[in-house]
């Protein structure tokens with residue numbers, strides 16, 4: 001199918017983009033890589049009169065690693081994220097997770113901002129951002145504000161972003177913790193049936209901190225505080241990993257769909273988390 005007609009805008013700065021959003025309200029959306037919004041328009045699941053392409057807003061393509069603060073512009077593509085050695089050094093889990101998104105064709109065009117702003121429970125970056133405790137910077141006609149990624153997701157496709165706000169940057173603290181992103185999918189290039197992001201810090205053979213988040217196992221990404229807590233103070237042995245998995249199971253709420261029934265998804269979630277914890281621990 002082809003989408004219904006719309007007006008295409010290509011502003012060169014943020015104030016101009018926000019002005020168009022303000023003028024057209026719910027009829028307008030920003031366009032990043034277009035790999036989520038264009039298919040929705042083609043399927044007539046989204047009917048928009050105005051698309052505001054962010055391609056020419058140069059500030060949204062900036063990446064910086066300064067001290068222990070990583071800042072990534074919303075229009076940085078998944079391929080650019082993977083190719084950036086400074087980012088891979090400062091938070092290697094970013095590259096590991098981004099490499100598991102779709103396929104190279106999608107990653108050359110899809111952006112980190114579009115991935116996290118969309119609010120699709122299937123997207124990989126929102127769960128990763130919970131694990132990293134990232135901060136989202138939003139810009140609107142009232143100026144700039146920051147929202148914790150862990151507070152951003154309200155329901156499927158519903159976020160704390162107002163209709164007239166643009167997500168400009170993502171801020172992350174650099175981390176040398178042991179890391180892993182484990183994802184199970186039905187076929188190459190697919191969204192996750194279940195995925196787990198894990199960061200573990202250790203001292204003297206004991207876990208000193210652990211951050212665990214799950215993807216596509218609820219309407220929103222799940223940061224499982226209980227799962228992380230179950231590992232802290234342990235030697236990350238089998239009993240501790242089982243306790244973390246049990247705590248994660250309490251926090252997720254998978255739905256039955258074409259990726260399988262609820263019981264199967266819970267089984268896959270457990271397997272992904274076990275693998276991710278074991279790999280993160282081996283790197284801690």
Ligand SMILES: Cc1cc2nc3c(=O)[nH]c(=O)nc-3n(C[C@H](O)[C@H](O)[C@H](O)COP(=O)(O)OP(=O)(O)OC[C@H]3O[C@@H](n4cnc5c(N)ncnc54)[C@H](O)[C@@H]3O)c2cc1C
Nearest residue numbers: 030032033034035036037102110111113114115123124167
């Ligand atoms: C075949 C295929 C397979 C895929 N597989 C995966 C996968 O395995 N894992 C995964 O995570 N993703 C997957 N995706 C999604 C892909 O990564 C998307 O590109 C991504 O989710 C959205 O990014 P985008 O830049 O294309 O955003 P767009 O499609 O341009 O935008 C998506 C939504 O976010 C809004 N938006 C975009 N940028 C901003 C911003 N800066 N501020 C405010 N709102 C904004 C738009 O208005 C729109 O509503 C897949 C896509 C395809 C086509």
